Amino acid sequence: MTTSTLILILVVVAVVLAVAVVAGVVLNRRRRINLSERDESAGPAGAVKGGGYRADGGISLSSGGVTTVAPPEHPAGERTEVEGQPGVGDDAAVPRDSERRGIVDVPLPDNPTATAPVEEPVEKPVEEPVVPPQERVEPVPEPAPAEPAVPEIEEIQPTTGRLERLRGRLSRSRSTLGQSLLGLLGAGDLDEDSWEEIEDTLLMADLGAATTTEITERLRTEIASRGVRTPEQARALLREVLVDALGPDMERAVRALPHGDPANGGKPAVVLVVGVNGTGKTTTTGKLARVLVADGRRVLLGAADTFRAAAVEQLATWGDRVGAEVVRGKEGADPASVAFEAVSRGTETAVDAVLVDTAGRLHTKTGLMDELGKVKRVVDKKAQVDEVLLVLDATTGQNGLTQARVFSDVVDVTGIVLTKLDGTAKGGIVFQVQRELGVPVKLVGLGEGPDDLAPFEPGAFVDALLD
């Protein structure tokens, strides 16, 4: 090997070594540049400070503006005990077997002082809470205290002589009962057929078998003993017998007057109005209120017929018309509590009478009838119940009597109101119902008008049938 060859080899080796050194340096530099490039690519050069952490994304500086980006979750939030990572207040030692966390990119402010900016106390504009349009309520000016409405009290027909005035309403009963009987008796020389006809007439008019037999027998006896010859004599006898059968001595006053002066510690009278739906309870309660108001009494109405919402409204209307306060219960409320409340209120306000319209229950529903018994018992705790008026629809005949029996088993009925006598030819029900219950008919309904309620007077009633 020549010297020149040896020099050439050394030169080549030197070149290779130099290349290797240069390559190593370049590779080493590249690694550093990669990191640097990543840092630079993270944002504009001016913004990248603080060792490559981005400061432009997470922390909103309060300037009174609106935050547009949600603040990042604090890394501590990622830390849970199960990960075994130390948290604030934990031991610094990380369990050896714990999973290693990756690098968490934590955004920090570029200026450490900015982490806790001392804000100038700026008066923030008070922001109105944003209310959806549909929830916005326009302020409504307080209404001026209304003058208490003075109810316009209707003129009420005098209560005396009503039966005479309304006698025309009994025309159907008059022609089928009164006129038929007068025709048969006035004809003289009554044979068995005539007496049978008289019996049939009485039965058809709903007097009932017992009353019919009693009346027929008495007529037979009296005609024979008195020697009745003329139609006038026959009429006079018939009147006498019929009036007697109606128990003219029965006490028919409606017990609706107070015990003492309510303004001076006296107690109001309490009247319960009971009966099956549709018989005319509410109407009768309203009509009776008018009778009392016409007599100069103060009345309170209790709408305990919570079974039917309209009944409450109906009674309220009656109350308005006579200026009577109405204590009402919601539909389905306990009638006993409404009745109790009405009586309490009536006592407080010192009215003369509290009229309670009760729920119209079907007599076949035992539970509901028990409820009526409860109304009476509950009211009894507060005040004496003076009158229990059973309202019966005269047009329902025997059905009405069945109702009457059941009601009188549940409450002590003290008086009967026979309604719709104007629409029936069977006015004879008056005789039967009194006999059946041993309770007087005190009032009769002779129409739908507000003053079509009359006191029952046997003499006037019979006259209306016979004249």
Ligand SMILES: Nc1nc2c(ncn2[C@@H]2O[C@H](COP(=O)(O)OP(=O)(O)OP(=O)(O)O)[C@@H](O)[C@H]2O)c(=O)[nH]1
């Ligand atoms: N012709 C006539 N109709 C009457 C009389 N009394 C009540 N009525 C009518 O009978 C209907 C029923 O009367 P209400 O007073 O609502 O009967 P109610 O017993 O209170 O009925 P509920 O509230 O369902 O229990 C109404 O149309 C009244 O106008 C009457 O004496 N003669």
